[in-house]
Amino acid sequence: MSKNVLVTGGAGYIGSHTVLQLLLDGYRVVVVDNLDNSSDVAIERVEELAGELAKNLSFHKVDLRDRQALEEVFAETKFDAVIHFAGLKAVGESVHKPLLYYDNNLIGTITLLETMAAHGCKNLVFSSSATVYGWPKEVPCTEEFPLAAANPYGRTKLFIEEICQDLRRSDSEWKIILLRYFNPVGAHPSGYIGEDPRGTPNNLMPFVQQVAIGRQPALTVFGNNYSTKDGTGVRDYIHIVDLADGHIAALRKLSDPKIGCEVYNLGTGKGTSVLEMVAAFEKASGKKIPLVMAGRRPGDVETVYASTKKAEHELNWKAKYGIEEMCRDQWNWASKNPYGYASPNLN
C-alpha cells in the first residue's frame, strides 16, 4: 500500500518540487501551508504536472501554530511520516523581527511534534540548512563540524536540530532525519513550477533571474576581495529536483531500524563563485547580467560546500545535475513566468 506523507510548507519552493517527486514516486501527500510566502497556484501546477497521480494530493491552508486545525488534519489521515519545510527563512528579516522567527519556526515545530506524538506518527524529515556551519574552518563541511549561528534564522535551525536530538533521546520510537541543504536553485525542467520570492529577492539566483528579465537593473556583487578563485563568495548550488529527490531517499532511510536522529548534508560537493554562476546563467539565457561591485554583505561567509560522502553512502543519493542544468531550468521557468505565479500569460 502506498504511504501517507504530511508535507508542511508544501506550497513553497522546495516543498512544491518535493511534493511533485513524491506523487510521481507513488506516495499519497497531504500539504499544510499557511501560504504566507507562497501561492496556491503552485499546488495547482503540481497537480497538473502529476496528471492522474494528482488524486493522491490534498491541500489544507493551515498555520502550524493553529493546534486545533492541525489536529483535524491528523484526525483525518494516519501519516507514515512528516516532511517539515514550513518556516520563515529570510536572514535579514530575522535580524529585525527575531520574535516573529522564534514564534513561527519554533512554536510551529513544537506544535507539529506534539501533534505527531499524540497521533503516534514519530517519523520526521526536517529542513535544516548549511547556515548551521557558520564560517567553517575548512571545506568541504562534514556533518560532524562544530555548529554556529550568525542570526535568529540560523538559530531557529540550530534549536530545532537540538530539539529533535533531545526528543529522540527521550523516546526511541522517534526516527528523525535532519537534512542540511546547501544552496537550492533552478526549477522543474517543465518550467511550470519554480521559485517565486515575495518582494526583492535576497538570494543570488532569484536576483540574477530578475535582472535577466528586466525587473532589476543590475546584480550587486557582495564582495570581490575574498580569498577565493575570483574574489567572490563560493557556495554549493544544488538543483532543486536533486534536492527534492534527496527527501525521498531520506523517507526510505526512515524505515532503517538503526536510524535514530541522523544528520545529512544535501549538496553537490562542488564550490562555485558568484561570477562563475553569473557566467553560467548568461550562457543559458543569452542575456547580459550587468554587475555592480559592492562591499561584503554583513554576516556572509567566504566559502561553503558540502561533503557528500555520508548522504551518498547511507542515503544512496547523489546530485545528478550541474550548474548548466540549474541555470537552463531556472531560465526556462523565469522566461515562461517573469512574474512568478502571478504572471498574466501562464505558459
Ligand code: NAD
Ligand atoms: P518557502 O518560503 O518557499 O517555503 C516555506 C513554506 O512554509 C511557505 O510556503 C510558507 O507559506 C510556509 N510556512 C511558513 N510558516 C508557516 C506556518 N507557521 N504554518 C504553515 N506554513 C508555513 O521556503 P523554501 O525555500 O521552500 O524553504 C523550505 C524550508 O527549507 C524552510 O524551512 C527553509 O528554512 C529551509 N531551507 C531553505 C533553503 C533555501 O535556500 N531555499 C536553504 C536551507 C534551508
Ligand code: UDP
Ligand atoms: N550574492 C551577491 N548578490 C546578491 C545576492 C547574493 O553577490 O544580490 C552573493 C552572496 O554574497 C554569496 C552568494 O551570492 O556569496 C550566495 O548568496 P545567497 O544569499 O544566495 O546564499 P547564502 O549566502 O545564504 O549561502
